[in-house]
Amino acid sequence: MTGSRGSAGRRLRDGGMIQRDRPVAFSFNGKRYRGFVGDTLASALLANGVDLIGRSFKYHRPRGIMGAGCEEPNAVVQVGMGGETTPNLRATEIDLYEGLSAVSVNCWPSVSFDVGAINGVFSRFLPAGFYYKTFMWPSWHAFEWAIRRAAGLGEAPKQADPDRYETRYDHCDVLVVGAGPAGLAAARAAAATGSRVLLVEQDSHVGGRLLWDPAVIDGTEASAWIADCRRFIEAQPEARILTRTTAVGYFDHNALVLVENPAGSLGRAGPGAPRQRLWSVRASNVVLATGAAERPLVFPGNDRPGVMLASAVRHYVERYAVRPGEHAVIFTNNDDAYATASAIVRASGAVSAIVDTRAEPPRQLVETARASGIRVLAGSAVVGTKGARRLRSVRVREADGRSRDIPCDLLAVSGGYNPTVHLFCQSGGKLVYDADQALFKPSGSSRSVRSVGAAAGTMGLGASLLEAHEAGRGAAETGNPGNDAPRPSPPQASGEPPTIEACWRVDDGRGKAFVDFQNDVTADDIALAARENFRSVEHLKRYTTLGMGTDQGKTSNVNGLAIMAALTGREVPEVGTTRYRFPFTPVSFGALAGSTRGELFRPMRRTALHDWNVTAGAMMEDYGGWQRPACYPRPGESLEAAVQREALAVRNGVGVFDASPLGKIEVKGPDAATFLDRIYANTISTLRLGSIRYGLMLNEAAAIIDDGVATRIADDHFLVGTTSGGADRIAAWLEEWLQCEWPELDVLVAPVTTAWAVLSLTGPASRAVLGEVGTDIGLAPQDFPHMSFRAGTVGGIPARVSRVSYTGELTYELNVPWSLAPDLLERLIDAGRSHDILPIGVESCLLLRLEKGYLHVGTDTDGTTTSLDVGWGHVLKRTSDFVGRRSLLLPHNQRTDRLQLVGLESVDGRPLPLGAQLSLKGSGPRDADGFVSSSGYSPALRRGVALGMVRGGREKTGEGVIAVTSRGRFQARIAPLAAYDPQGERING
Amino acid sequence: MLLITCPWCGPRDEIEFRWGGESHIRRPTLQSSPQDEEWADYLFYRKNPKGLHRERWVHEAGCGQWFNIARDTVSHEIVEVYRMGEAHGQAERGKRP
8 A cells, every 4th residue: 555645546446336437527616526426525635635525614723524324514515507506515425426626615715725714813802702702793694794794604696596396295103213123124014004105315325334334134145135125115015215305394193394305416317307396295104223423532622634533434435435645543432433444454554553542442352353453452542633634643642641642644543423313203202211222212112213223222233123123013903904924924133232441531631622614613612601501402502603504403412412411520421412303414405395485485466357357558567466457558658647547547547457356255145245244344234125235344353354345246145345465365264254143144155256258338338338339237326326237248248237336436337257358348348439548457447446434454454453543433333243343342442542543735746755653733743643554646636646544534625734755854744535526426437 | 293183084184284272162152241351361361270171173275174183292192082072081181091
């Protein structure tokens, strides 16, 4: 071995699961490298001798790869360019692909020369909470932007994501999370019963730890056993395996959320394939075989590039055929890391020493190590590291108290294992502390959630396989008799669980001992938190940011809370863990959004006249989820001018308005009249056949929730009209009262909004136009007066016609079957040509109603406005009950100084600013006596018109009010609601 | 995401339903001339138990029917589902099942 740092030196000549016949070119920080299919970005970088991957979050210290999986805290990179760029991915999870381009995050101007590293020099001035304590004058927010810039991770993409994301729903009898030895055994046992089984694995391969930890199962090599399991499971018709799929969330009633990367973490998906797929799975039973993650030891200088988790070193050697260093030292408090020494030796690397914190490590391990020429330093600890951008040596304090330096370029550390209990805790499960194994594990399994293997704290392979097999079969047979197929026997393997003596912190030595590598939280920061009394684990987390990085503290949480326990004289379980939350690993916004983006984010509804409106040049806008014409501007015409022109056309001739979204609800049955009397604030049962009445609906607190007209079609049959925005809400409101409060009423409610298109023909010439189109309905005023209803035909089309008006002009509301509306509109336009008919939009319609002072619910009213506030005192004369009636009598609703709806007349004719605060004459200009709720310029009156809510306003007609705004001071008078045609004569035509 | 068994349609995901708050609340009648306090109690005061809670839901994206459930607010276990007007079982209010 040459000891060179080149790729030839780091990549082993044979072995591993990489495909050596399929080389791949990629780039990192602008430099080009080569790896193989089967590599991760991390293994390829290690093979190329790239030690420095990024800079730490706070002190900008150089950092290298520490782990080999999703727990990796350091090797966080940004991948891809433009709209496809993805920040904050772990290099250990990115499958290498041709053309991959990645850069470090959090370093400027470059990873090897980083300006922010000056923070490291001054680091003794930067303890936990430093920023919050120091940057307090004049305000934290004055400094926040600069501090956030210095301490960022990757950059969010600035362009839209061009990729497609997909959402799928599924269900199964047994969901097995994790396809390591335990997961495979559980899934095989469950699948054998014929149950619907889903096995998910976040890696590209099933096998878990067996992919890098040699073992013998059922007398064969682990790889053969894995292949057998896989074949068996896939052969069952109801069982499936999803790889590259991470279970990120466990929600109520066994609803799990999975994220699948069909083409590898970021490789190009096939044409039409989604980049990611979000699965929402409902499982009758869940088996959690999520394994365990190794935790580092906490000692000074433990973050230097070249310090890696012992299991990760084994992972790189065995699976990727990469030797992460030439001269290794092992630092451990348990048996498991001895296997790493063996793996390095097998890979022709040198192991200078195994530093074991235990005074008496198991004799057999010591002897085996010595037989390979490795010194075992018992009762010793690493107390410091040296090296600028790469480890050069470690300082070891031996049992006799003497210290010495041992040269090495790789330090493999093991502080024991943490069962991956995230999903278990999300399911509501509680943890117990196992002092013998120094780990938190699930307190048990429930009927529908079973933890198995290392995830359950069962660390020996043989016991783990047996436990998983039983759990898989048990889960499948819960409430499911299964088939008669022969059941496989439990897999057999040997292997004792490793022994461990907890070591949470190496106390001596100088320099920073990191606990949370991603957020730069040191053991001293935890001590500071303890001194300042942030002793609860949740306080510790928030004060120091321990475990709050994108890795969610997978390597740091347990070390951190154990150090806190020691500092405060408590036992580890007394301190407890922080809450484990969704998601287990970061999820992209694309995956969460799925296809609900762009036009599909909130699908827009269109009326039957949509194409006609667009052809006519309408300016279409979103009104309560409907695409509607705001106005029909002519070429070169401003929107304001178009609205004025359309409004004048209605006053002087005739306009036609697409009112199709108006809510229409049929209410039918022997008790229909009784029901509507209780729903409306005013009486409906006295309505004569063919007549129409305007009504207000209140909620039980007496606030106005909708208004509209009720029409009596037959004795037992009404048509309830609602606002366009209220159509769905009011239909649901009626159902709730009928089903929950008055089930004894014999009434049916049927929403028919989209069955009937509505063309509102309005203006003094509307009668003439309707006559020319032809109808079998008598149009003479005495035959068809205002507020009445007739059914018949218009231009040969079956129609329901109402004489109601929102413009104050003679109006016919023509309700026709949805599909026939364009035909009718053409005929109306043809017939109206001699009267200069115009299509009018929503804006001119609202301006016309404002001139008339008609209420617009939700514009002039809010959630506190009652029927009394808009001048409907008469409803209290009713002797029968209705929704909201009792609340009208509550003292606060009876006050005379409530905000009341009034008309407003500006003194100089300028329109009042919408929303402006109003002060009554006599009170100061800062006193809030009301506000302008609707305002516009009336083309008919040639002055501003407005409505407002004013304290006690209805008794103050003629009094002055002042609006002071940034646009100046406005003088106005309180006026009657209707500015135009106050006598209401034009409505009769 | 709860799995709710609609008494008309069977088990469905929570997204198909809308929550309607505590059930079995008696609406004071006009004839009983409720005092302000009684009316305010009806309008605004709701139980917030740690344990069993009877509440009404509507299968809005399904059959449109309202019904009652008894749900444990800690474990989210649904111990009872019954139609509007049906008598409920013995599970006690506010107690853990």
